[in-house]
Amino acid sequence: xxxxxxxxxxxxxxxxxxxxxxxxxxxxxxxxxxxxxxxxxxxxxxxxxxxxxxxxxxxxxxxxxxxxxxxxxxxxxxxxxxxxxxxxxxxxxxxxxxxxxxxxxxxxxxxxxxxxxxxxxxxxxxxxxxxxxxxxxxxxxxxxxxxxxxxxxxxxxxxxxxxxxxxxxxxxxxxxxxxxxxxxxxxxxxxxxxxxxxxxxxxxxxxxxxxxxxxxxxxxxxxxxxxxxx
Numbered sequence: 001x002x003x004x005x006x007x008x009x010x011x012x013x014x015x016x017x018x019x020x021x022x023x024x025x026x027x028x029x030x031x032x033x034x035x036x037x038x039x040x041x042x043x044x045x046x047x048x049x050x051x052x053x054x055x056x057x058x059x060x061x062x063x064x065x066x067x068x069x070x071x072x073x074x075x076x077x078x079x080x081x082x083x084x085x086x087x088x089x090x091x092x093x094x095x096x097x098x099x100x101x102x103x104x105x106x107x108x109x110x111x112x113x114x115x116x117x118x119x120x121x122x123x124x125x126x127x128x129x130x131x132x133x134x135x136x137x138x139x140x141x142x143x144x145x146x147x148x149x150x151x152x153x154x155x156x157x158x159x160x161x162x163x164x165x166x167x168x169x170x171x172x173x174x175x176x177x178x179x180x181x182x183x184x185x186x187x188x189x190x191x192x193x194x195x196x197x198x199x200x201x202x203x204x205x206x207x208x209x210x211x212x213x214x215x216x217x218x219x220x221x222x223x224x225x226x227x228x229x230x
Contacts, residue, residue, distance in 0.1 A: 049064075050064065051063060051064040052064075052185060052186065052189055054176070054178060054182050055097070055099070056093075056176040056177060057093060058092070058093050058174075058175070058176060059090055059091065059092050059093055059099075059174045059175065059176045060090070060091055060093070060099050060176070061088060061089070061090055061159065061176055061178075062088075062089045062091075063086055063087065063088050063089070063186065063189070064086070064087055064089075065084065065085075065086055065087075065193045065196060065197055066084045066085045066086070066087050066108065066197065067084045067196065067197065067199075068080045068081075068082060068083050068084040068197060068198065068199040069081050069082040069084075070199065070202075080198070080199040083110065083111055083197060083198060083199075084111075084196065084197030084198070084199070085108040085109055085110060085111075085197055086108070086109040086114055086190060086193055086197065087106060087107075087108050087109075088106065088107045088108075088109060088146070088161075089104050089105070089106050090104065090105045090106075090107075090159075090161050090174040090176075091103060091104040091105075091174070092174055103172075105144075105161050105163050105172060105174055107128075107130065107144055107146050107161055108130075109128075111194060111197055111198055113128050114190050114193070114194055114197070115194070116128075117148065117186070117187065117190055118187055118190050118191050118194070120148065120157075122150060122154040123150050123154075124150065125147065125148055125149040125150060126147070126148050127145060127146065127147040127148070128145065128146045128147075129143070129144070129145050130143070130144040130145075130146075131143055131144075132144070140166065141165070141166050141167050142163065142164070142165050142166070142167075143163075143164045143166075144161065144162070144163050144164075145161070145162045146159070146160070146161050146162075147159070147160045147162075151177060154180065155179065155180055156177060156178050156179040156180045156182065156183055157177070157178045157183055158175065158176075158177050158178070159175060159176055159177075159178055160173065160174070160175035161173070161174050161175070
């Protein structure tokens, strides 16, 4: 495997990363290098990995889709039990073109939040608030916020993530500018991913003729927890 250190994620000389997932999440390789091994790596078991990553002076941002979960029905079919998301991963710079992935902060965008970014105007801003332990005994221990604000002159946006940990009494902040061109890639990618994280692509591509009216399963009402439990 070729040694690359353009963005500071050079593998150790004593360890060869052969598993794509390991390469992608261990921080030992660049995202681009890890993804380039997909076709040659025999240990991927057919799984595919892809992300869009933006490297800046003080931090970097990577985004990738997380597919929804399906549960089996008594009829033999399946339905979405948990919507997917688009995962944003922020990690700080520790030197010139060097980033510390062990200090990453993640933020999972719900389908509605994805829609907010897709529809964001050049002079508009938005902010999202998450509590990963909402509706549990650990509610309020960790709070996350993500803000997207315009840079001005229709030149792009400024992304900022804040993570407040009340247990450790710490506040972590990471931010970076996103150019107009970079946000155009993000917007197009988010638009493409939206039906997939809702599971609509699987419904439409695996469509079968509807059963007789007497045997149609009763339509279930969507529950608000499916939107909030991320």
